Amino acid sequence: GSGGFPKCHQGWKSSRAMADVAGAGKYHSFSGIDTDKTVMDNLEAPLEGKTLPKELAWAVREVHEKGFVILPNLLTREEALEIREAIQPLLQESGRNNFEGYSTKRVYSVVGKTRALDKMIAHPVVMALLHEWLLPNYLLTAAQVIDIQPGETPQPFHFDDQFCRMPRPRVPFSMATVWALDDNFKAENGATVVIPGSHTWDDQCPAPSVMKEMAIPAELPIGSCVFFSGTLWHGGGANVSRDTKRCAFTAQYCQPWVRQQENMMMSVPFDKVQELPETIQSMIGYSIHPPFIGHVDGRHPLKAAERLAKL
DSSP states (O other): OOSSOOBSSTTOOOSSOOOOTTOSSOOOOBTTBOOOHHHHHHHHSOOTTOSOOGGGHHHHHHHHHHSEEEETTSSOHHHHHHHHHHHGGGOOOBOSSTTTOTTEEEEOOGGGTOSTTHHHHTOHHHHHHHTTTSOTTOEEEEEEEEEEOTTOOOOOOBOTTTTSOOOSSOOOSEEEEEEEOSTTOSTTBTOOEEOTTGGGOOSBOOOHHHHHHHOEEOOOOTTOEEEEETTOOEEOOOBOOSSOOEEEEEEEEEOTTSOOSSOHHHHSOGGGGGGSOHHHHHHHTOSOBTTTBTOBTTBOHHHHHHHHHTO
């Protein structure tokens, strides 16, 4: 506690470490709920195809060591530009505080507004990495388009799962991606800044001025993403350019027993749920996490959506 490090998150106490969330023994039916067998099997024995591809082992090592990894060119330039064009009509409202960014346009509830972002939300490389940190049936906790305008100030440093008030150091309860949708994801335009190694910090953290000196920009080529731990300290960079915007998309994922930041299920009209890819249906909450988390009146939530769509 010396060296001028102020206490972070005063009053955050927990009497015990993280519980064994997977539980023990076989799962059983409950009130007629048909628990997703894939999820059940995956909790008790990894399914074939869920093991980490060897070509991604380097990425896992980097996240464990630094807290983040840059995954280059997961989308082609053409794919990224097509997405950027598709979301342009949604970029209307600026931020309401210095965290959202007064000179930043943000789009929330994107799952209910466009299908253009689906290939990033459920990208196979990202999903393969998520299985290294999160339980099967993990949830999409946040999905936002963030367009930083010229003159924007730095976003305050934070870590994404800090609303899970458990003592640090600890395992992450969420993981995040930030995708570059243009050629402007550079330091001078507000590229995300990260503090390497900060994912292992305890509840003592440096002063913001010290953190600023430790941070580096995660510059990205178009179509690339930075993948990082929910415990990594980071923030949106300042856009010091005169006339260059920086458009990005962030998708964040959490353990299936953590409450999502965005109420995803309410952001999609019930009669539109069936239009979502099945993977994303599950990610926003239309799933049962064993043995019975997420049920509606003792039934799978998709059945409830079908009923509510007819009201």
